[in-house]
Amino acid sequence: MKKLLKVFLIIGLSIFLAITPAMSAIQYDYVTYYMLTSEDITLAWTNTAAGVITFDVYVERVEWAEIVSKYTGIEATEYTITLPKAGLYILMVRAKQDLTSLEITSINGMDRPSLLQFIQDNNIADIVGDITELTDQEIKDAIISAGKASTWSKSTTHGVVDGADRGWWIYGYIAKPGPIVIGSTRELIQVDVIWLRDTWANM
Amino acid sequence: MSKIKDVTLSFPPSDSTDIVGYKLYLETAPTEVTHESPSHDLGNNTSVLLNTILGTIDGVYNIGVVSVDDAGNESDFSLMADVPLDFVPPGPPGSLTITLS
Numbered sequence: 001m002k003k004l005l006k007v008f009l010i011i012g013l014s015i016f017l018a019i020t021p022a023m024s025a026i027q028y029d030y031v032t033y034y035m036l037t038s039e040d041i042t043l044a045w046t047n048t049a050a051g052v053i054t055f056d057v058y059v060e061r062v063e064w065a066e067i068v069s070k071y072t073g074i075e076a077t078e079y080t081i082t083l084p085k086a087g088l089y090i091l092m093v094r095a096k097q098d099l100t101s102l103e104i105t106s107i108n109g110m111d112r113p114s115l116l117q118f119i120q121d122n123n124i125a126d127i128v129g130d131i132t133e134l135t136d137q138e139i140k141d142a143i144i145s146a147g148k149a150s151t152w153s154k155s156t157t158h159g160v161v162d163g164a165d166r167g168w169w170i171y172g173y174i175a176k177p178g179p180i181v182i183g184s185t186r187e188l189i190q191v192d193v194i195w196l197r198d199t200w201a202n203m
Numbered sequence: 204m205s206k207i208k209d210v211t212l213s214f215p216p217s218d219s220t221d222i223v224g225y226k227l228y229l230e231t232a233p234t235e236v237t238h239e240s241p242s243h244d245l246g247n248n249t250s251v252l253l254n255t256i257l258g259t260i261d262g263v264y265n266i267g268v269v270s271v272d273d274a275g276n277e278s279d280f281s282l283m284a285d286v287p288l289d290f291v292p293p294g295p296p297g298s299l300t301i302t303l304s
Contacts, residue, residue: 175217
């Protein structure tokens with residue numbers, strides 16, 4: 001019994017020692033970039049695919065686990081946005097491509113399970129939307145309209161942002177008011193009187 | 204009857220688009236203004252008559268203003284430090300005398 005306990009202890013300790021450095025590595029590989037919600041932020045990426053490609057940039061609000069902004073059909077390899085509100089965000093980008101005539105012919109010959117597989121393989125489930133109520137032909141039309149998409153590259157993905165081996169969160173905070181001015185009503189009235197006097201003199 | 208001078212605090216609005224109001228924070232110097240300092244909701248106003256907040260309490264104040272968004276987040280402070288505010292009017296002149304020559 002004692003031997004068994006010893007074995008368990010050794011195994012447990014080994015697992016703990018193996019996991020601890022990995023956890024700390026994850027923690028230190030992420031950086032939060034702070035910016036005002038009124039500031040511009042430019043997300044840039046490289047195009048790794050051939051052919052006519054457009055890109056989608058989505059903005060995910062981390063606290064709500066929700067996509068709050070979608071920018072689609074971007075032809076450049078960079079895009080400038082402002083964050084909609086204060087909060088923690090992830091920026092994500094994917095490449096999109098129209099289907100070739102050969103692929104369209106192939107899709108028109110597919111049965112429902114193959115169509116579902118195509119949607120999954122080409123990352124277009126969110127573009128095609130809910131298909132449970134659609135006929136096979138409607139699904140084919142939706143797929144042909146959606147095209148093909150890559151998986152998402154996220155700002156939190158290692159090595160994607162700034163070429164550094166780390167990911168970025170973006171935290172937006174609201175802009176403060178302008179500089180405070182303190183004055184007295186009497187001084188304001190004085191200004192009005194001077195303005196009146198000058199205006200009168202120029203009439 | 205004495206007359207107390209009106210002292211107005213004003214500031215340009217925030218550049219952010221989802222601002223629903225502003226808050227004024229006050230501390231008596233040298234205490235620094237923080238988000239835990241006594242505060243006054245300014246609503247959408249970008250100016251306020253300090254007399255209505257401070258009454259006639261003279262002192263040297265540290266003043267901070269923040270913008271507030273629709274989620275209740277507050278911005279950094281726009282600060283003004285060591286502001287002498289004098290609301291108490293001077294005492295009246297002493298007994299008047301008239302000397303005939």
